[in-house]
Amino acid sequence: MALPFTIEAQTGTARLGRIQTAHGPVETPAFMPVGTVGSVKAVPQDVLEELDAHIILGNTYHLYLRPGHELVRSLGGLHKFMSWDRALLTDSGGFQVFSLGDLTKVSEEGVTFRSHLDGTSHLFTPERSMEIQIALGSDIVMAFDECTEHPAERERSRTSMEMTLRWARRSKEYFDAHEHEVPWTQIAGSTPATPALSGIVQGGMYADLRRESAERTVELDFPCYAIGGLSVGEPREKTVEMIAAALEVLPKDKPRYVMGVGYPHEIVQYAAMGVDMMDCVLPTRAGRHGLLFTSEGRMNIKNARFAQDQGPADPKCSCKVCARYSRAYLRHLFVAAEPLAGLLNTIHNLAFYLDTMRAVRHAIRLGDLSGLLSASVSLA
């Protein structure tokens, strides 16, 4: 298990780097579009390639339920199944299982939950999560963690963090013994590449617990470290404080990944702090709901003031949507509930997020993030 990571430039705490996955390189800081059930919602894979996405995320919980990890494995893994030969990261299933709330029951062994599709009962354990992610053929597998609910008392947060650490150890043990079972090592033949397992820092909203969680997760020795349990309803200053606490401890020569964030100005800020990877459903979900992210701020495309607006969604954007369609047309599509609306809005939003990260990388290379930071904060 390895995940080669080279840092090519640094500006302040920000790093420009490159992660070498078994399915190609990922330039960091990277934003990862979310492809929940084996599809970045509405977007064909060739468009993701055009957008220059080098890594996307799949959700273990959803793929386990449908179409099922055994089916995906039998078809050669998720890359082959969805025809995506670039990198894939899968979450552990933990966060989404916990999101089911009353339908779940947590024990030392793992989490029992009921499917949101048919109510059937299932058990996720660290071992099971590893088995599923390996069957899917993920390049970057996430350790099975407990996403501490918010708000949570200190003692509850510590107890939860301790469980996540025990689960991290179990995840690693299972992963180390089974990582060679990914469907693509058997297929590729010539490339004896393996997936990598990422640890996850928890600790609720307590900076000292976050530091302790980071220290003890690092002791387990992962090639990548994620910071989980954020974006769960806490104020943003708290998010920043928790990220900062973990980053203090996490090794600088390994990729650091903040899960489930954020708005454009947030991902710029986190990248400036030294975060290397982020993912969020925001650009895709907001796009389907008619919310566009632009260099002029957020834009609700259904607003009547766009009815006759012949300009592009974002005059500074060079994506294929902004190059071709007007705000008036995008508004019409959305108001008329045309299926094309979701696709075009999503393409633009993904382009905006990926361009934002590209601009961050460029600024790190040039040695000055200040302009980008102040510009993005003004859009908050």
Added chain:
Amino acid sequence: MALPFTIEAQTGTARLGRIQTAHGPVETPAFMPVGTVGSVKAVPQDVLEELDAHIILGNTYHLYLRPGHELVRSLGGLHKFMSWDRALLTDSGGFQVFSLGDLTKVSEEGVTFRSHLDGTSHLFTPERSMEIQIALGSDIVMAFDECTEHPAERERSRTSMEMTLRWARRSKEYFDAHEHEVPWTQIAGSTPATPALSGIVQGGMYADLRRESAERTVELDFPCYAIGGLSVGEPREKTVEMIAAALEVLPKDKPRYVMGVGYPHEIVQYAAMGVDMMDCVLPTRAGRHGLLFTSEGRMNIKNARFAQDQGPADPKCSCKVCARYSRAYLRHLFVAAEPLAGLLNTIHNLAFYLDTMRAVRHAIRLGDLSGLLSASVSLA
């Protein structure tokens, strides 16, 4: 008003031709994808271009209600609004208004109907239909006709046919006086092109009425003739009989358009009979419902037997969907209600229809349609 039409080859009654519209050439026999509200549902315009669609259809009724023809005119017309610089044909609004059933009231003046969106009352007359289609900037405008309901007694069909003839005259008078008002003649400047008006043959399910309708419509002298009022529930032999009756009479040097048809084997048959243009929602609507048209027949992609099928939807198809994705993946997308399902299925179905017409044109050039006819009939 003119619609240059050259016939390049003939095989039996089938014709290989080229219609020169103000927005480029259309090779015939042509299948026209339906872009109801200014969008071929789910499909971006660049993909329509890749599919080599040279003409698409817009629905006057829908565009009139939303976004409104005045808005479209003020934005430069439908071509510019939707960013489509190839040919556009608009229907008259008549068929869809009649489809509203109890919500409509027909008089000599026109049709009063209630919007399916908000229940407001509107009046379509021949003049109003022309005004709307000209405002939209259609290349081929359809005369306002009454689509006779099915079944209809002979006398009712005659009365309705007579009304359509009077409305055709009124359509033509208004059109001739206003065709120069299309938004794009004012914009293009150098190209003094104008739209063309197509007459429509009616006559219910009575061959002699169809012939009479054709004769009297031809007397009005249109550059294009459509055969309407079919695919309204009649048996297919009746459809064929009505088309044949009209084609006997319609001038051979003008394009002949059968509205609202059909299945792949039907469009091959009609092309063989001498029909030059067809349109149908079938490939797009069926695609969104998981029905794929293939060289092996119709395929319901949600069928469990495709769950592990790694082959393309159609092994003989070279569309971008068949080139990249498996039946197993398409089935998964459909079962999981992923928005990408509708797009991919629609792209394949449109490719299949457009490829079918391309094969028809090739066969006419080669002088033998028999193989194509028997192959397509076997898929019925």
